[in-house]
Amino acid sequence: MAVFTPVxxxxxxxxxAEYSLGELVSLRGITAGIENTNYFxxxxxxxxxxxxxxxxxxxxxxxxxxxxxxxxxxGxxxxxxxxxxDGSRIGALHGKPSAIVTRLAGGYEPAxxxxxxxxxxxxxxxxxxxxRDFTLEQANLRGLAWWRExxxxxxxxxxAEQGALVQDELAAQEAFAASADYAALVRGPVHCDLFRDNVLFAGTSETPIMGGIIDFYFAGCDTWxxxxxxxxxxxCIVRETGAFVPELLHAWLDAYHAARPFSDAERRAWPMMLRAAALRFWVSRLYDFHLPRSAQTLKPHDPGHFERILRLRRAAAGPALPGVAEA
Known part of the structure; x- marks a missing residue:
């Protein structure tokens, strides 16, 4: 993503030469993002x-x-x-781990x-x-333990007001993580960073076709x-405010639920999980903004965006998950 290491x-x-992928035709740095060095x-x-x-x-x-x-x-x-x-998928360049993956078709949809x-x-x-049958395990490295640190x-x-907010939310999430509802949530390897710029679409705006999900390098074992x-x-939000757009949120949740129905425990946990997701990105953006690393093309994100979202989710969670609670 940002070019930290020139290649x-x-x-x-x-x-x-360590692969069977042919000869080099072109190499171009990718400027978006803040974690890794990426080139087309x-x-x-x-x-x-x-x-x-x-x-x-x-x-x-x-x-x-x-x-x-x-x-x-x-599939x-x-x-x-x-x-x-040599049969491995991980190499090294300039003393750093490296990988080459296929480039997927399509582009990201900003709206x-x-x-x-x-x-x-x-x-x-x-x-x-x-x-579900993936055998390797690794915790979400931007989860609760990282928030505490x-x-x-x-x-x-x-x-002072922001500090009180972030510490109060951390305490609430610690209590939630110790609850029976949290323990009942299904979990496994998940992307953990499925923002709109990490999904590619082909087709047209009216009839989009999935190109693919990219950038799995924040993935970890967490709740679905x-x-x-x-x-x-x-x-599913108004970008300027963070408020939910009900039509978009219902489209997402209904489509997911049709493929993998939500449980009662998930319905109860939904408001706190929305807050957890907002806290995670507020904290990471605060860290990247105030304690950045040097990079040739570093573009830190605005921390205030997820502060606004966290405040909104604490005030109201928005529409509930679809499905009917069991009697």
Missing amino acids: SDADASALL LNTTRGEFVLTLFEKLDFTQLPFYIELMAHLAGH VPVPSPQLRR PGPAHCSVAARTQAAAHLAA TIPQVLPFLS LFDVAVAANDW
């Missing part, structure tokens, strides 16, 4: 994306890479990690409509179901409902 044509050609990599045999991992190490990466390979093998449209000549939400939600449910680091940059809440807080 030359000679570097890419040397790396390609075109070869004589196809179009790919080269990633150098700036934070994740060689011990953490197999979860992400093998999860993508697992989902792709189950879920995600980038397929390419095998090296999704109900049809986009329905298509993306069905794909999200399909990914959840397909990952990171909030004290960003507190000096907040007003958390993954849905992350998506709802980005796809």
Whole structure:
């Protein structure tokens, strides 16, 4: 995503020698995002994306890479990690872990409509179901433990009122995580970052076709409902305010529910999970904004966006999950 580590044509050609992907045609840095170094990599045999991992190490990466390979093998449209000549999927460049994955068709939709939400939600449910037999485990690295660690680091940059808000929400989420309803939630490997810019669409605006889900490098084992809440807080809102657009939210939740019905425990947990998803991204954006790393093309996001969303979700959760509660 942001270019932290420059990669030359000679570097890419040397790396390609470890694969059977043809010769280098072109290499172009991708400027969006803040976590990894990404390049579009075109070869004589196809179009790919080269990633150098700036934070994740060689011990953490197999979860992400093998999860993508697992989902792709189950027909879920995600980038397929390419095998090296030695049979592995993880290489190294400039001392950092690297991977090459297929480049998916389509582009991201900045203003999704109900049809986009329905298509993306069905794909999200399909990914959840397909990952049930995935054997590797790794916690969501931006979950509760990370919030506890990171909030004290960003507190000096907040007003007294903001500091009280973030600490109060953390306490509420700690209590929620210890509850019976939380324990009853189905969980497994999930994307954890399913924003609209991590989904590609082909087709037309009126009849979108799923191109695929990208950027799995925040994935982890968490509740399926958390993954849905992350998506709802980005796809189904008025961007300027964070307020839900009921038509978009119903489209997402109804499409997901049709593919994988929500449970009663999930219906009860939904308001707190929306708050958890808002807190996660407020904290991470505060961290990236106030404690950034240097990068050639770094574009930190506005932390205030998810502060507004958290305040709204604390005031009102919005529409309930679909389905009828059991008697």
